[in-house]
Amino acid sequence: MNAADYQSFADAWESRATIRTRPRRVLENDDKLIYPLGRQPLVLGETFLRECPQLRDFALVQTLYKFINDVVIFETEIVDKTARNIAKNRFDVTFPFACRYDAMTVVVDEDYHALVAMDFMQQTIAMTGIGPIELPGEIELSRAIPAAVALAPQHLRGAVELICVAIAENTVTGDVAAFAKDDTIKQSIKGLMADHLLDEGRHSGFWSRMVRIYWHTASEGDRHCIAQILPVFIGHYLTNDIQRSFDLRLIDALPINDRVQQSLRDEVSGVAFPINRHHPLVANIVQFFRSSSLLDSPCVQSALRDYLI
Template identity: 65%
Template sequence: MNMAGYPAFADDWERRATIRTRPRRLLENDDKLIFPLCRQPLVLSATFTEHCPQWRDFVLVQSFYKFINDVVIFETEIVDKTARAIAKNRFSLPFPLACRVDAMTVVVDEDYHALVALDFLQQTVTMTGIEPLELPTHIELSLALPAAQAQVPAHLRDAVELIGVAIAENTVTHEVAAFSKDSSVKGSIRGLMADHLFDEGRHAQFWTCLVRSYWQSASPNDRDAIAQALPTFLSRYLTNQLQKHFDLHLIEHLDVSTDVRRALRDDINALAFPIHRQHPLMGNILGFVHNSGLLQTPSVARALNDYMPVNRRLA
């Protein structure tokens, strides 16, 4: 694999990584929100605002717990796994030592992000007295990766894992950035998100470099095989079914009448979340496949045609 010109990130990590430079953040006991309203449509529905607005903080706190749980799964069970395999030279795709060192900085960062997230969960439970409901054991990426890997020959499964993780690391920045800029949210939580974003920007570049180098060395047949798996990956990664399932579970724990509960379920089930070019994360994903060189491969362009802006779609 040709890694000529690879921009090692370890020195930048030493100077700027949040684990090196940030103090512990403490949750404020103020009137700011713990989770953005715009990220939990349940509390914005007409049924909720009319019939049970007193449950808003409970719903937002539980939504924050799910967000933290998702972060921990993402960081420790998926990104950590891939980065650690690369760092320990146990990945089927060989990378030089400089990449392996950088991969270990990603491991440290992601485990630290998970630690900070769990610390905030504990602080929130202590401050609010609200215990988390049963939280999901997997996230969309947990299902998308194996589904896509099942579409390719065995020797390409690590390559699909690399590309899937790179896509996720390039899209998580979008969500974290929006969270960090919402002035209605507690300052410490916005600071937490800003810290996370600071590290993830470096991670996104790292994963993009690895994918670009791999793609340049991949055979045409391997590229075409991976291209055919990308729609499967995106359909599983961009779905809102897990969030919908969580929201329906949350509704069951509200002390409301049967009619209100039924109306709230209808509101959640009616939410449209199409998986196509208008999905809010597609801009980031298309940016990644362009910057990594994937989109210059005709089979990839064809596979992603339905996700392209109208002016870039193939005839």
């Protein structure tokens, strides 16, 4: 895709963006789950089910808070930064005005998603009376993007940042879609996820097109250099360290005896997906590489061979 071929989605944003079209989502006081069981393996473990099943809702509420915290960090510190720099023509890669206008709508959307997430946290605290335990100050991307960018020569750092953010936005879209379809959770949370998905579908396409425009202009040498950095980024992005640390902190907050706590710690420490083609997020990542045209390049195919099915 050439920059000249880019078509703005301004009209679609005006008519469909959630900040323009969706009412406030209000948390229901019903018997539905506040967070999907399958997304917090701790509460499905043998020890938890045997020793403290009555603490399930406390654990799920805390995991919701961590999810909300992750959303706020992702939207305001990761995506917002890159989109804002593109919009204000301060990015290392130069894009035409139509791209920069759309980038500003991404900024508006993402900050609004963060606001809605914070509103939901306030509603949950008010309804349940459960305040959050200490939440992480960063997400995996907070480490993965700087690690990848640091490997790039100065003239490619913006391009690497762009591709990393695009990978993350496309991965999040698939993850949110699965969340939005879960019938076990409260309708307001499903609605929140559906709203988010409506915007993220537009965003994922935007980032893919930005990468296609850049990749079309990149030299073969620059493509080779970036290709070698991609596995490093993926390795950092798919680690489980921050989630594991949070789960251990959550276990420490449970009113249970030391023996049960240690058993839960042992179970949590053994839960981690392998960072290879079998990781549940890799299919989304590979799909991005296809849609953005990166996977058309032999150097990218070679660099990602461990992740390709």
